[in-house]
Amino acid sequence: MRHFLIPAALLLALAGCKQRDPAALERFRRQFVFKVLALNPVNATMAGYHQHQEAALDELWPDYSPTGIQKQRDFYREQKSRLKAFDRASFTAADNADLDLVASQIAVGEFELDTQQTFRHNPVSYVETVGNGLFTLYSTGSASKEKRYSAIVARLRALPAFLNTAADNLQDSNPVWTRVAREENQGNIELVDKTMRDEAPPSMRAQYDEVAAAALASLRSFDDRIASLKSTGDGGWRSGAERYRRKFALVLGGGVTPEELLAGAEAALKATRRKMFDLALPLHHKLYPAHRDPVDLNLIVGEVLDRIALQHSTEQSYFADARQTLEEARQFIARSGQIPMPKRDSVSIIETPVFMRGVYGVGGFSPAPVLEPATGAFYWLTPLPADWPKEKKESKLREYNRYGLRLLTLHEAIPGHYLQAEWANDIQPESRRVLRGVMGSGVYIEGWAVYATETALDAGYMDHSPELRLTFLKQQLRAIANAILDIKLQTTAFTEAEALDLMLNRTFQERSEAEAKLQRAQLDSCQLPTYFAGYREFVRLRDKVKARQGARFQPVEFHRRVLEAGPLPMATLDQYLAGTPADAPER
Ligand SMILES: [Zn+2]
Structure with missing residues (x-):
């Protein structure tokens, strides 16, 4: 002893x-x-x-x-x-x-x-901080309108000082960031000058007008400051290989290098195109009996996708149709028993707020605040802008056709982002919920949405429709291309022409969509690969747990456990599942 x-x-x-x-x-x-x-x-x-x-x-x-x-x-x-x-x-x-x-x-x-050091080099970050800081108070929250406006007034009063600091900090920018920052700053000016002013409670209007005058003057002089920033040149937005590698490790969780992900994405691109060809060929026979099958993959798949796209909503029915897809998804997921439904059901589908439509041109998801989970979540759907020419509207309706609109709902709402966020909003204790909800992993979040969409299709959503599967694979190609674009654009001299060629000629994207994606790829790094990387990690994790559990493996149980854990980095999630008793190997 x-x-x-x-x-x-x-x-x-x-x-x-x-x-x-x-x-x-x-x-x-x-x-x-x-x-x-x-x-x-x-x-x-x-x-x-x-x-x-x-x-x-x-x-x-x-x-x-x-x-x-x-x-x-x-x-x-x-x-x-x-x-x-x-x-x-x-x-x-x-x-x-x-x-x-x-x-x-x-x-x-x-x-x-x-x-x-975004605060020294990127004017967009300040502009978006201003927009979010005002718009969140304006549009959401459990407090009364008067209370929210009194916070808005206080933030407007403090805005000139905030923008002065921003102007002092900023050293340089590049043409892309400068252009986007000025466009979005214009949006902030409109928000302050029109939207929020029009909605101000009458009792607070005089106070609002007073602080808005100084705030608007500072937003306008900030625009001049952005315009005068020293330029780092046309490629100034590129991270460079070394810096990118470090950020990539932090965002993607360290288990994978840019080279490995790029190689995986290029292999997946080929395999997915092959799968699409195999799916499209019998449909092509049916839809175009007069055509002799050309050997060209792009042509066969493209023609089938064109025909599928004809089944779409009208401008008038777009919203009602989307609502219908939400109801369908809710019922299917509950019935299929593969993915557990959360206890709350608080999602509603609304029009994307006007000032978010630059970023969320199609749709998006806005979760309930982690500390106020009962206030409700929103599935945003962006309406067709009234001033668009007929042809442009048609093109969007074709893209978000009968199948595309359903896939959007699966991704953004159920079983994708909404379902996941609702489970995460039940995490206890509160400190853990905030940690995982606010500082959680984007790889988990986007990976889950893609993986869960595929799980719904595998479980027989829309009766195993080959048209739906083909449309899903087209979206997978987009996720794969996102990863390739980010890695190549940020770390090499990959040109705009090469990027457009990848999107237009190998992944069936429309030009307007491809151009918007290119801009997004130049604004930020390491976000675009999260869809493909996260999807791949979820599949890998499921297969690993399945191999470990053998006959005891139940998909619904696996999904419940990853949803209850919330958005952890994938390597951490893996360790967590392996380290908790429900997963221990049988003795
Ligand atoms: Zn998403």
Whole structure:
């Protein structure tokens, strides 16, 4: 016994600095997530976090002054050392997943502050912060209109100071970022000058007009500042191979390199085109009996896709048809028993807010704030702009045809983003919910939406329709092309012409869509690969768990567990599933 006791005591002494108390971990997690939100009050508003100690967050902007930037650096450094104090071995798999997520959040924060430095080089980031900070208050939240407008007035009053700091910080830009920043800044001017002014409660109108005058003047002079920024040249938006590799590891979770993902995407591109050809050939015989089959894959698949596209809504029925697809998806998923439905059912389909239509030209999903999960979620559908020429409207209706519209609903709502977000909004305790909901992995989120759509098709949605499958594969090609585009555009001298060739001639995209995608690829990096990378990871994880569990494997149980875990980085999710009892190998 003596022999045992002495080393044990020694061990305890040595481990004196190691933290094993679950209550300490909960305190750490809480202070971490709420401090991160407090550092970016615009994100806090979106998460439904309104008050941090004495600060009314809805009235504030992020602090990008030199002092504010230093505070952020100090915060991350301090958190990093606190994180090291936890004795990983004595915590549960779920707690360890949280510690991983905190570590990755710190790494992302430090990368931004020290390497990427968006605040010095990208005017778009400020413009979008302004838009989100005002628009979120204007459009959503559980508070009364008066309360929201009093926060809007406070943010408008603080806007000139925020934009002055932005103007001081910005050193340079490139033609793409400059153009988009100026366009979107114009949208902010309209939001302040027209939309929000028109809706101001009468009792607050005078106050609104007063702060709006100064805010508008500062938005206009910010436009001049953007226009005068030193240009880094036409390719100034490219990350370069080295910086891209670091960001890629942070965003994609480290398990895969850009080279591996690129090789995987190129192989998947070929395989998916082959699958489409095999599916299209019998349809082509039926639809074009007079044609002799040409050997050209693009022609056969293209002709079948053209014919499929003829089954579409009219401008008048577009919304009602979409509503119908939501109801169908809800009933099918509940009936098929492959993916568990959440307890709440709070999604409604609405028109995409006007100021979001530049980004969300087709549709999107807006979850309920993590801290106010009962306020409801929105599936945004962008209506056909009234001023579009007939031909352009037709082209969009053809793209979001009978099958395309259904796939959009599966992706954005059920079983995709809405269903996933609703499960994530049940995560307990609250600090874990905020951590995973606000700082969660985009790879998980987009990967789930693509994977779950395929799962619905595999389960027989629309009676195994080959037209639906072909349309889905066309969308898969788009996700694959997104990954290729991002990697090649950001890390090599890949030209616009080469990018358009990939989209138009190998993945069946329309020109207008391809041009919009190219712009998106130049605005940000490492987001476009998340769809393909996440999808691939979900398939891999499912197959791995299936192999481990053998005959005990049940899809619905696997899906319930990944949904309950919420948007963890995929490698963390893998470890978490392996480390929790329901998954232990049979003895
Ligand atoms: Zn999505």
